[in-house]
Amino acid sequence: MNLLKGFGFELPTRIEYGPGVIRTLPQVLAQLNLQRTLLVTDPGVQAARLLDPVCAQLDQAGITYECFSAVAANPKDYNVEAGATMAREFGADGLVAIGGGSPIDCAKAMSICATHDGAPRNFERGRNVTEAVLPLVAVPTTAGTGSEVTFSAVITDSLENYKFSIRHTKIGPAVALVDPELTISMPPALTAATGMDALTHAIEAYTSMVAEPLADAAALYAIELISRYLRTAVDNGRDLEARAGMLMGSLLAGMAFSHADVAAVHCIAEAMGGRYDTPHGVCNAVVLPAMMRYNLDWCRAQYARIGLALGLTATDEARGAQRAVAAVEQLAGDVGLPSFASFGVDPADFELLAENSVKNGSNPSNPRPMAAADYLAVLEALQAGS
Numbered sequence: 288m289n290l291l292k293g294f295g296f297e298l299p300t301r302i303e304y305g306p307g308v309i310r311t312l313p314q315v316l317a318q319l320n321l322q323r324t325l326l327v328t329d330p331g332v333q334a335a336r337l338l339d340p341v342c343a344q345l346d347q348a349g350i351t352y353e354c355f356s357a358v359a360a361n362p363k364d365y366n367v368e369a370g371a372t373m374a375r376e377f378g379a380d381g382l383v384a385i386g387g388g389s390p391i392d393c394a395k396a397m398s399i400c401a402t403h404d405g406a407p408r409n410f411e412r413g414r415n416v417t418e419a420v421l422p423l424v425a426v427p428t429t430a431g432t433g434s435e436v437t438f439s440a441v442i443t444d445s446l447e448n449y450k451f452s453i454r455h456t457k458i459g460p461a462v463a464l465v466d467p468e469l470t471i472s473m474p475p476a477l478t479a480a481t482g483m484d485a486l487t488h489a490i491e492a493y494t495s496m497v498a499e500p501l502a503d504a505a506a507l508y509a510i511e512l513i514s515r516y517l518r519t520a521v522d523n524g525r526d527l528e529a530r531a532g533m534l535m536g537s538l539l540a541g542m543a544f545s546h547a548d549v550a551a552v553h554c555i556a557e558a559m560g561g562r563y564d565t566p567h568g569v570c571n572a573v574v575l576p577a578m579m580r581y582n583l584d585w586c587r588a589q590y591a592r593i594g595l596a597l598g599l600t601a602t603d604e605a606r607g608a609q610r611a612v613a614a615v616e617q618l619a620g621d622v623g624l625p626s627f628a629s630f631g632v633d634p635a636d637f638e639l640l641a642e643n644s645v646k647n648g649s650n651p652s653n654p655r656p657m658a659a660a661d662y663l664a665v666l667e668a669l670q671a672g673s
């Protein structure tokens with residue numbers, strides 16, 4: 288229990304939720320007094336034709352906008368620079384990010400770089416953010432990152448192949464338009480990977496060294512929703528209730544981890560994403576059960592409580608914790624996520640991955656203290672398939 292520790296809780300984002308809520312975008316922009324908007328998205332969102340109705344609405348409302356769509360997966364520092372340059376040249380007074388975590392995180396970093404000098408890495412961990420940033424409206428089209436309510440962005444340093452975080456309340460979106468209808472077109476594999484990312488956020492936040500009660504509440508309900516709806520969302524993407532449950536689970540998990548942090552699963556996933564450009568959600572899904580086993584003795588009570596949120600029953604804490612780990616493993620298997628071996632990670636890279644995991648700002652939040660040797664042990668267990 289963490290009721291005797293002090294904490295602060297700030298949520299700078301106004302959340303507007305509901306099927307069809309995207310249609311209020313012109314009003315939201317008017318409320319924010321934004322006249323020249325830069326849309327930030329990626330080729331996947333464009334291919335899914337999610338942008339067309341948004342542009343039609345903006346055209347109809349007579350809103351001036353341009354579109355920056357060159358955001359890559361695991362957004363790169365050069366994407367941020369190109370987008371910020373475009374925002375400056377266009378004279379944008381605000382940004383609308385439409386997509387998964389990549390466009391939203393890229394837009395957050397752009398919101399700083401459009402009003403500050405210096406490369407994106409200059410703002411790592413929120414350093415040097417001295418000026419106002421461009422206001423951002425975030426519109427998630429996946430149910431995973433929770434980036435629409437977090438005030439962090441993860442960007443890849445393309446020279447070092449290293450993912451770094453910018454964390455500052457100024458980059459929290461002004462408004463999140465959270466519309467489950469926009470997630471309907473996600474294919475099953477993306478639904479599975481992003482859903483497991485959200486589950487990882489909730490579990491890591493709940494077991495974090497800096498967990499606190501409000502984040503705990505959000506994390507536990509997120510776990511409940513994700514475990515209830517992920518399989519259905521993967522099997523039948525047109526089930527709007529399942530899509531809504533996953534999007535709400537992802538949002539709650541985002542609220543949880545933006546206050547209580549993530550931990551070692553993300554440290555490994557980000558080290559792998561930086562090195563191999565592997566999709567973030569897939570990395571998390573594959574690493575999560577192994578890391579839960581490694582952490583088990585350090586957070587047995589929390590895992591047992593997670594077991595209850597997963598709908599499990601157990602006669603004692605130790606058994607409850609074991610069952611929770613097994614249930615997460617089962618869920619990852621049921622939604623068809625690949626094995627660690629399928630990433631083709633070269634064991635010669637393990638040391639570098641372990642070092643980069645230790646360097647990650649979230650490493651101290653893991654319930655079990657993790658040195659490079661610990662990360663090596665987890666990577667070797669993953670490689671051995673256990």
Ligand SMILES: [Fe+2]
Nearest residue numbers: 432484488567
């Ligand atoms: Fe994540």
